[in-house]
Amino acid sequence: MKFDLEELVKVGSHWLELFDSNFAMNNLPLNKRPLQSAIWFVKDGIEKLPFNDSKENFLEKEWFTALVIVIREWYQERYGTAHFEVVRETFSGIVLMYRTPIKIEVPVAVTKVHVEGETCWITFPDSIHESENLKSFFPTCPNFDALPKGERIKIEKRVDLIVSRTRSINLALQAAADLPDEAEKMAAGVWWHIEKAVADILSLDTAVAAVGCWELHLAVEKSFKVFLRQNESESRGHNLIKLSTASGKFGLNVTKSVLAKLPEEHRAIKLRYGEADIEIFEAVENYEAALQLVYEITGKLKRTYSINNAAFLLKKPPWVGLGT
Template structure:
């Protein structure tokens, strides 16, 4: 599979040599990843996406449309993974523990959930495995998969078990869909990229605060969650031509009004359940301490809103439930 040569930046050799021919691109991409703090395990796929978008103009015998589903794209990911292992050493990719944090009430106590970004499924032991980007609970997972403590749930009533299973499924699905959308959001200025990268940082901080089981510390999470929703709104607004974000400040009502004018409609009842930004801000100084269960309720609403907002983001590629069959995938 060869690309047509039409300039210095066009890959013009066989696909098996694509990495050697595009090393200058990969150097530039990796420098940017380093500045953004992108984890090693996420770099090969991200670099492959950027390379196809900016470094390859044409693939003879194929098309760049929906490139992530093309067999040749998998080969590029494999080649770039090898390039990265040579660059940083295989050990940097051998222990993929890339989890997204979540929190849920179990018997009235907040408990942390660990949600894998990527699910790996071995096809042939020691030879090939699927790398999958699920947007919900994968068939290989169960409710207990996400509890590091592996609690026994038999003592829960049938109704409580059913409620827990449904809540875990909702949290996992929203968490994965939010992050898949943020990961591939396009048409972003440097400001938009910083806002996008900050969304989940705030959620993780809130989860850590809540899981510490100290109500004063957990209350600070209300502000973190406010900032996460706020930044999700602002990423959407930047994509849709509203660069004057400072005028909107932290006011969720104003942000929602601006977003509605650009076609985004979130659940108004969910929006009303978020504390006013001034109240959430005061929680940083333990002036408005909240009960743990109340902060978890805010987390649930914030997750719902972020899922609704990010679903409407313009995206470079849709990776939901995409799978790549890789050879000897040490890095996953």
């Protein structure tokens, strides 16, 4: 079936405007809007297809692939091309190298082509995958050969630990079961506090890193509160010791020596407002402690299922990788 899709989209652009307003109200990321717009456009904007074609299974039809590309071009014209480029989804972390914080990026999933251009395996590991190595996690790879052997081994172990905890935390948060609405919202924000803290610490500005330590406090605090609400309990305030004690009644016992490494609530609040100082290496220690605590807490969340290390064989949608 052939018809002028560009003209169709131009004439029906009021539908795209309407869809985009809905997406904006619901905070749908820009890169997800073209496909959803194309689906809605076919379902709601097209009354009848030419040549007696049917809407049945339209996602698999060639003309729908072409429509997605044309609508994506409409969005690129509206918002700019860069927003629609394919970006590998990663989590952020920090390792120390020569006493300097260095960023690492932990891919959310690992992919492997099964049949070129048709199918691929996607795996959600909870540790370093067999296809990955130390250099995989550094956006700009340092010169590891220049490191003393002992120092390199130390960094390898640290990266291994951070990758494992980072992936395990996020898999646990995604699979947490029977959360009240408030707890779901808190769970969704836990990792973003850590992401913000990583960015703050990597600024190497002590005032900004201090705010990052408050973000780490919130990540631990919210993790405790998600756990408590899942167990039909509740505890308010910023005091991590009290939250830990309350959680202990339901079988959660975090490492107390690690909890003691984090600033107590009043100092954490002062760090938030720039009323207290912290050195960068101390902020990194706070990051490592918070990561361990969130790992311990989320590991105790109840789940109805687990996708740790699960692999899925996916069929490539025909519109992926086409167009500009």
